[in-house]
Amino acid sequence: MSTIAAFYGGKSILITGATGFMGKVLMEKLFRTSPDLKVIYILVRPKAGQTLQQRVFQILNSKLFEKVKEVCPNVHEKIRAIYADLNQNDFAISKEDMQELITCTNVVFHCAATVRFDDPLRHAVQLNVTATQQLLLMASQMPKLEAFIHISTAFSNCNLKHIDEVIYPCPVEPKKIIDSMEWLDDAIIDEITPKLIGDRPNTYTYTKALGEMVVQQESGNLNIAIIRPSIVGATWQEPFPGWVDNLNGPSGLIIAAGKGFLRAIKATPKAVADLIPVDTVVNLTLAVGWYTAVHRPKSTLVYHCTSGNLNPCNWGKMGFQVLASFEKIPFERAFRRPYADFTTNNFTTQYWNAVSHRAPAIIYDFYLRLTGRKPRMTKLMNRLLRTVSMLEYFINRSWEWSTYNTEMLMSELSPEDQRVFNFDVRQLNWLEYIENYVLGVKKYLLKEDMAGIPEAKQHLKRLRNIHYLFNTALFLIAWRLLIARSQMARNVWFFIMWFHFFLQAFCHQEARSDFHTAHVL
Numbered sequence: 001m002s003t004i005a006a007f008y009g010g011k012s013i014l015i016t017g018a019t020g021f022m023g024k025v026l027m028e029k030l031f032r033t034s035p036d037l038k039v040i041y042i043l044v045r046p047k048a049g050q051t052l053q054q055r056v057f058q059i060l061n062s063k064l065f066e067k068v069k070e071v072c073p074n075v076h077e078k079i080r081a082i083y084a085d086l087n088q089n090d091f092a093i094s095k096e097d098m099q100e101l102i103t104c105t106n107v108v109f110h111c112a113a114t115v116r117f118d119d120p121l122r123h124a125v126q127l128n129v130t131a132t133q134q135l136l137l138m139a140s141q142m143p144k145l146e147a148f149i150h151i152s153t154a155f156s157n158c159n160l161k162h163i164d165e166v167i168y169p170c171p172v173e174p175k176k177i178i179d180s181m182e183w184l185d186d187a188i189i190d191e192i193t194p195k196l197i198g199d200r201p202n203t204y205t206y207t208k209a210l211g212e213m214v215v216q217q218e219s220g221n222l223n224i225a226i227i228r229p230s231i232v233g234a235t236w237q238e239p240f241p242g243w244v245d246n247l248n249g250p251s252g253l254i255i256a257a258g259k260g261f262l263r264a265i266k267a268t269p270k271a272v273a274d275l276i277p278v279d280t281v282v283n284l285t286l287a288v289g290w291y292t293a294v295h296r297p298k299s300t301l302v303y304h305c306t307s308g309n310l311n312p313c314n315w316g317k318m319g320f321q322v323l324a325s326f327e328k329i330p331f332e333r334a335f336r337r338p339y340a341d342f343t344t345n346n347f348t349t350q351y352w353n354a355v356s357h358r359a360p361a362i363i364y365d366f367y368l369r370l371t372g373r374k375p376r377m378t379k380l381m382n383r384l385l386r387t388v389s390m391l392e393y394f395i396n397r398s399w400e401w402s403t404y405n406t407e408m409l410m411s412e413l414s415p416e417d418q419r420v421f422n423f424d425v426r427q428l429n430w431l432e433y434i435e436n437y438v439l440g441v442k443k444y445l446l447k448e449d450m451a452g453i454p455e456a457k458q459h460l461k462r463l464r465n466i467h468y469l470f471n472t473a474l475f476l477i478a479w480r481l482l483i484a485r486s487q488m489a490r491n492v493w494f495f496i497m498w499f500h501f502f503l504q505a506f507c508h509q510e511a512r513s514d515f516h517t518a519h520v521l
């Protein structure tokens with residue numbers, strides 16, 4: 001039997017962020033591999049008109065938990081949802097619940113966070129720093145606590161190029177930041193935010209770095225470890241390939257590209273796409289929980305959960321494979337045919353944004369207006385371009401993360417544990433993974449039926465024909481109105497055409513050469 005699975009047997013486990021992407025997969029794996037665990041406490045808030053119970057019911061009745069119900073039929077008795085809001089003092093947990101948590105908890109997994117890149121600093125500090133501090137305070141009162149596992153991000157120090165498994169200090173102490181949030185007003189906070197975050201791209205990465213400092217400073221006598229995953233993607237193997245349930249990271253862009261909204265992106269094809277499947281992160285997290293509790297390392301160990309140094313894949317190869325997957329697994333009712341140009345400079349990005357994104361959106365909105373409907377494409381496109389601009393930082397750079405502790409842990413596991421809690425990304429086949437990812441996005445995010453694939457393919461063929469028809473009509477109209485009438489117009493027309501084709505050839509050349517070198521690499 002697996003030593004790690006046996007370790008969690010009979011244990012009371014507290015998970016924050018259990019309703020999130022990673023939290024759900026963590027719970028699922030715990031129930032499936034250690035069905036004899038005592039209880040999992042989850043801190044939940046009511047959301048979107050759903051009570052705590054309704055939220056838990058929905059999770060347990062989702063496809064993700066189908067296998068769990070077979071191995072642990074009484075799973076609903078082993079999950080205890082506790083009302084909590086991490087934005088509030090003492091998390092607004094009732095006295096009785098707090099007492100139970102403090103008395104019984106053996107292991108804490110702290111996954112909750114705000115992962116939004118554009119959160120105001122005050123909110124990001126509250127959740128990613130202050131809440132972590134409060135949870136540590138709570139943990140320090142737990143007599144039976146064996147391990148506290150904090151989930152951070154590999155990008156908490158993305159201002160560095162090479163990142164070791166150590167906690168790096170931030171210039172301003174987290175305590176000072178927490179204090180200042182109490183008395184500074186929003187306008188001043190907004191003003192000082194760029195100065196505080198410095199060369200990090202957003203409040204998310206900055207506050208996650210502060211969160212790590214808090215963990216280091218408040219660790220006291222606790223057995224603590226920090227996990228730093230990179231870009232977390234759909235499941236690789238467990239409980240089945242391709243499961244994903246939110247738009248974060250690449251998932252939203254896969255939809256945007258598959259539906260034909262996103263046709264060009266500022267991305268460096270040779271830059272490493274440090275994606276890591278969510279089940280790999282969960283396996284490492286559970287292994288770290290066991291190791292930290294049983295081996296009690298003297299200091300807080302940091303574990304990088306990344307793929308780049310062990311099994312690198314670059315954005316060019318990833319984009320190529322995503323597009324190839326759309327051929328087999330097209331999405332329904334696409335706006336345009338999936339296609340992606342990777343550009344690396346601002347000028348070509350602006351050009352493609354105008355030609356491939358804004359212009360078709362304006363034309364489509366014009367068509368909607370003509371047919372008496374409400375225009376919506378320009379608004380949607382603006383939001384998409386805003387989102388893409390926020391992700392650009394991460395797809396135009398490469399980082400090196402050392403994985404000494406993660407590799408050390410792998411070598412400490414028995415062959416059975418290495419199999420059951422596999423976090424060896426060297427075994428990952430990217431082509432297969434990406435195809436399953438696209439399939440998962442279609443099935444679990446878009447909730448499209450696989451039976452609709454032939455119709456989706458037909459729709460793409462129709463779009464291709466419309467595209468050819470549109471271009472031909474445009475050419476003929478221009479010819480009829482201008483070119484045939486004057487020599488001057490003819491000269492201007494030939495110049496425009498020449499310039500357009502020159503630009504296209506230039507942009508394509510740039511994108512293709514980068515794309516193909518990256519693909520070959």
Ligand SMILES: CCCCCCCCCCCCCCCCCC(=O)SCCNC(=O)CCNC(=O)[C@H](O)C(C)(C)COP(=O)(O)OP(=O)(O)OC[C@H]1O[C@@H](n2cnc3c(N)ncnc32)[C@H](O)[C@@H]1OP(=O)(O)O
Binds near residue numbers: 154390
């Ligand atoms: C062939 C080409 C394709 C190749 C694939 C290439 C893939 C490249 C992917 C690169 C990812 C890099 C991520 C780096 C992650 C760092 C790791 C972490 O620790 S961080 C952990 C990970 N954290 C994150 O990834 C957080 C990123 N997300 C955010 O911070 C925010 O969502 C926001 C600021 C971008 C937009 O906020 P705001 O406008 O206020 O409003 P909302 O939030 O409500 O959404 C608005 C609309 O955008 C939609 N949508 C949402 N997300 C995405 C997406 N990723 N994408 C696309 N669309 C997205 C959403 O559906 C909605 O649509 P609609 O209702 O209008 O129809």
Ligand SMILES: NC(=O)C1=CN([C@@H]2O[C@H](COP(=O)(O)OP(=O)(O)OC[C@H]3O[C@@H](n4cnc5c(N)ncnc54)[C@H](OP(=O)(O)O)[C@@H]3O)[C@@H](O)[C@H]2O)C=CC1
Binds near residue numbers: 023043087115228
């Ligand atoms: N996804 C990724 O690419 C990466 C994620 N990480 C880290 O992994 C961890 C989990 O991320 P992920 O699962 O993707 O994130 P999600 O956004 O999917 O989940 C966040 C969780 O935190 C909870 N939460 C947020 N605010 C509160 C609050 N005020 N009170 C109670 N609970 C709250 C959410 O609850 P609710 O459902 O109620 O909103 C949800 O359960 C985070 O620490 C993140 O920084 C690290 C690297 C990459």
